[in-house]
Amino acid sequence: MGGRNIKHKHITQRPYCCVPASIQMILRRRELPVSTQSEIGYDLGMILPRAKRHSLGIRSHSGEKPKSGWGTRIHLKKYSLGQFFKKRNLPLTETYYPAEYFKSPRHLKKFIEDGLKTRNDLLTCFNYPLLYSEDGVWGHASLIEKINTNHVALIDPGRKYKQPRKVKIDDLFMAIKNHFGGGIWLIKAIPVE
Numbered sequence: 759m760g761g762r763n764i765k766h767k768h769i770t771q772r773p774y775c776c777v778p779a780s781i782q783m784i785l786r787r788r789e790l791p792v793s794t795q796s797e798i799g800y801d802l803g804m805i806l807p808r809a810k811r812h813s814l815g816i817r818s819h820s821g822e823k824p825k826s827g828w829g830t831r832i833h834l835k836k837y838s839l840g841q842f843f844k845k846r847n848l849p850l851t852e853t854y855y856p857a858e859y860f861k862s863p864r865h866l867k868k869f870i871e872d873g874l875k876t877r878n879d880l881l882t883c884f885n886y887p888l889l890y891s892e893d894g895v896w897g898h899a900s901l902i903e904k905i906n907t908n909h910v911a912l913i914d915p916g917r918k919y920k921q922p923r924k925v926k927i928d929d930l931f932m933a934i935k936n937h938f939g940g941g942i943w944l945i946k947a948i949p950v951e
Contacts, residue, residue, distance in 0.1 A: 764874055766901050771915035773814050774806055775799055776899040777830040777881070779915035781839070783901060784879045784945060790848055801845060802830035803837030826883075826939035827897045833939040839881075849948045856941040863931040869942070870905050870927075879945040882912070882934060889925060889933035897937045 766787050771779035778795035781802075785792045796804075800817035806828055811818045824831055831837045832854075839852040860866045873880045879901060886898035903922050904911035910930055911922035934940040 764877065764879065764901075764903055766879075766903060766913045768913060768920050769915060770917050771795065772816060773810070774804070774829045775816065776915050777802060777832060777883075778804075780881050780899050780901050780913075781842075783913065783915070784850075784881070785848070787879070788850070788947070790850075791846070793846075798842070799830055801837070801842050802832050802839070803834060804830050826937070829897070832883075832943070833941075839943055839945065849950070850945055851948050852943050852945045854941060854943050856939075857935045857937070859941065860931060860934065863928045866931050866934075867905065867927050870902055870910060873942075873944050874902070874905060876946070881943040881945065882930070883937060883940050883943075884930065884933035885937040885940065886933075888936050889929055897939065902942075 766783040769779045769782045769786070772795050775795040778798035781798050782792050782795065796816045804816065804818050805821050805824060806814065806816065806818040807823070811820070826833060832839055835841070843850040843852065855869070860869065870880060881899055881901055883897055883899045886892070886896055887894045900912040900914045902910055903913045909924050909926055911924050914923050
């Protein structure tokens with residue numbers, strides 16, 4: 759797959775930890791301190807089903823299932839990636855682009871091309887079953903690694919996907935649009951003065 763790309767070394771997620779595993783990959787690529795998925799997840803508002811809170815060994819806030827599903831709540835300001843980077847004194851900043859920002863697959867493609875060209879990390883959250891033609895409805899996060907004419911390659915932190923997963927831009931567009939809290943987080947370095 760040609761086109762623009764960023765290299766992330768795959769890290770396998772723990773249950774419900776697709777965002778924390780993705781953050782670990784970003785921090786590793788940028789040679790910044792990396793915490794455990796449990797620690798990262800807690801700072802990002804991790805909330806798990808009551809029956810799994812202790813058995814998984816992952817720190818979790820308590821509460822009802824959010825509209826976006828179990829896992830982190832990075833769409834909320836107090837659990838945002840920006841707040842996480844500040845708390846950890848990491849020289850990174852983030853800008854969230856919600857699904858509504860993307861007017862068409864072509865617009866999404868241009869956004870991804872521009873983001874990768876400037877060596878930024880792009881974290882996307884989407885409706886997993888819709889993107890991969892499976893039954894059910896739940897959200898998932900992956901890093902965007904490459905783009906070419908009609909496809910993007912996602913680094914999926916899932917256990918069975920050590921290599922990038924190639925998906926159509928049109929399909930990713932629909933999967934982002936059909937998930938509560940779906941969108942893309944553009945993560946870049948804060949310039950050193």
